[in-house]
Amino acid sequence: MKDFFCGWYFKCQSPEQTLAVIPAFHKGKEGKSCSIQLITEEGAWNVKFPYDCFQKGKKELSLRIGENYFGADGIRLAIKGNRFSAIGEVRFGALSPIRYDIMGPFQYLPLMECRHSIFSMRHSVSGELQINGTPYQFPNGVGYIEGDRGFSFPKQYAWTQCCFEEGSLMLSVAEIPLGPFRFTGTICVIYWQGKEYRLATYLGAKVVKLGKGQILLHQGNLTFFAKQMETRSHDLRAPAHGSMTRIIRESATCRAAYAFQVNNHTVFSFETNQASFEYEYPF
Numbered sequence: 001m002k003d004f005f006c007g008w009y010f011k012c013q014s015p016e017q018t019l020a021v022i023p024a025f026h027k028g029k030e031g032k033s034c035s036i037q038l039i040t041e042e043g044a045w046n047v048k049f050p051y052d053c054f055q056k057g058k059k060e061l062s063l064r065i066g067e068n069y070f071g072a073d074g075i076r077l078a079i080k081g082n083r084f085s086a087i088g089e090v091r092f093g094a095l096s097p098i099r100y101d102i103m104g105p106f107q108y109l110p111l112m113e114c115r116h117s118i119f120s121m122r123h124s125v126s127g128e129l130q131i132n133g134t135p136y137q138f139p140n141g142v143g144y145i146e147g148d149r150g151f152s153f154p155k156q157y158a159w160t161q162c163c164f165e166e167g168s169l170m171l172s173v174a175e176i177p178l179g180p181f182r183f184t185g186t187i188c189v190i191y192w193q194g195k196e197y198r199l200a201t202y203l204g205a206k207v208v209k210l211g212k213g214q215i216l217l218h219q220g221n222l223t224f225f226a227k228q229m230e231t232r233s234h235d236l237r238a239p240a241h242g243s244m245t246r247i248i249r250e251s252a253t254c255r256a257a258y259a260f261q262v263n264n265h266t267v268f269s270f271e272t273n274q275a276s277f278e279y280e281y282p283f
Helices: 104-108
Strands: 004-013 018-028 031-040 044-050 054-056 062-065 068-071 074-080 085-092 114-131 134-137 141-150 157-164 167-178 181-192 195-200 206-211 214-219 222-228 234-240 243-262 265-280
Touching (some): 031 234, 044 234, 074 114, 195 214
Antiparallel strands (some): 031 044, 062 068, 068 074, 114 134, 114 141, 157 265, 181 195, 214 222, 234 243, 243 265
């Protein structure tokens, strides 16, 4: 059986609360299974399901795990147990997809560990989900949706995402193995006032600085900077050869700084307490 995983990341954010829900299915040496992970500023939880609980709809973004639904129009949760419960429903407004596949020409390369997708950079969220009895309410919320598929997460990588006034951003930097070679690759999308900017290795982007929670990218007349200023992280499970046996650390919401320049003109520069960050580098 070929090792494989496929997961989706649904982030819902209000001025006071952040919740990410991660449905996935996986095939590895431990067999086939599916799962739902949830992460908030308070903690993270992993709920396992038999593989036959997973159902994929005809639409690109439509799936079920048991009684739980995830789609372009929203999320419905119905997890009820003695130690953990997650119930409720949130609805999404119109999604904001990117212009073309975030992987660019890399989507056609064989044997890549992990391929990334972005389904929506920003959309409205309304409704309520209760996690262990704690309400997560989104009367005027915003959301973001991405996905990953392959057989393993990169050995070393950094990822951040943030929805902010008039925009949204996503950045990933990773060590990419390609046959006998390894290189540092990056993908980044900045959605600002209805316009999309993209920095990526396949477009000539260079990782100028990487370390101590800081990432600096340069591509032609574009410069982007991200810095994790604190960690409020919790354990999440991630794929290693298809099985969810690796433990990574994610801050669903933490303090970070971002800056973006075009032609040496500062488009935005701000600090926020609502950044999501994973930093899986040893420095």
